[in-house]
Amino acid sequence: MDDVARHAGVSKASVSRFIGEDRHLLSAGIAQRIEAAIASLGYRPNQMARGLKRGRTRLIGLLMADIRNPYSIAVMHGIETACRQHGYSLVVCNTDRDPEQEDRQLQALLAYNIEGLIVNTLGRHPEQLRALQGKVPVVLLDRKVEALGMDLVGLDNAAAVSLALEHLVGRGYRDLALITEPPEGASSRGERCAAFEAYIGRVPGIRGQVIGTGPGLPAALATFLASETHGPRALFCANGVAALAATHALRTSGCQLFTDVGLIALDDLDWYPLVGSGITALAQPTDAIGRAAFDCLLQRLRGDLSPSRQIDLPGELVVRGSTPARELT
Secondary structure, three states, X not given: OHHHHHHHOOOHHHHHHHHOOOHHHOOHHHHHHHHHHHHHHOOOOOHHHHHHHHOOOOEEEEEEOOOOOHHHHHHHHHHHHHHHHOOOEEEEEEOOOOHHHHHHHHHHHHHXXXXXXXXXXXXXXHHHHHHHXXXXXXXXXXXXXXXXXXXXXXXXXXXXXXXXXXXXXXXXXXXXXXXXXXXXXXXHHHXXXXXXXXXHHHOOOOEEEEEEOOOOHHHHHHXXXXXXXXXXXXXXXXXXXXXXXXXXXXXXXXXXXXXXXXXXXXXXXXXXXXXXXXXXXXXXXXXXXXXXHHHHHHHHHOOOOOOOOEEEEOOEXXXXXXXXXXXXX
């Protein structure tokens, strides 16, 4: 800044105003001289140092449970876009579903002097999240922690599951299986299982079961397909990871996809249209979820002290060839 000031023939305070938020206080002539000096010298301000001096870094922390999950990537894009539009930058940490890693990454994010935090949590450290809430605003993404009164943004899981099952039943399927990853503290997975079981319990004439992903999935699917039929069979995969596992298991079993069994999946991933005649999906509004999470955080950063809120966004049914209509016998 000293070099720029000397080169432009102005004070260091004027340079500080130019690169800060007080450029409007400078005359047009001084601003032009400073701009020319910056271009000539190739000066780049140290944003971290400026942020620490002002007490504002304009950094937002994002903690993701599994950054390899396509859902995580899509939501992160929505958050980052919203951050950029409001002059913030995003610092992303991944926990790989490891509770101890989550603990370490939360501490690392605080060391960056973040102004706010969006968390896709494993739910194993509520006490630490509560302590963080006393330092910076925190918004939960997709997964709630009952003990914490924090804003939560995610999918309306109950409505999405009902929409998927109503589609299957309307197409004539009567023997249904939910394919899901282990809950592992993820409230969204628990909500989808609960909504599935509630739907099966209240709608007459259909049968349902829950099958977990993992090494036992191929055998469980083989048993499901070989059991005495209650009517046309279909799988409802609770997310993209479950859909990939189920598709692999069906292919290796020799099952004729979408002929022997229908399939619908929550999430709408790029590879769904490429499998057979395409996989019917419940698309999550991932970009809107990311933007809404940042919007909640921004309101808190601006002083909103209203009670915590839960924002549940609707899914969208995308019909493809994996759920052809069946004739009931």
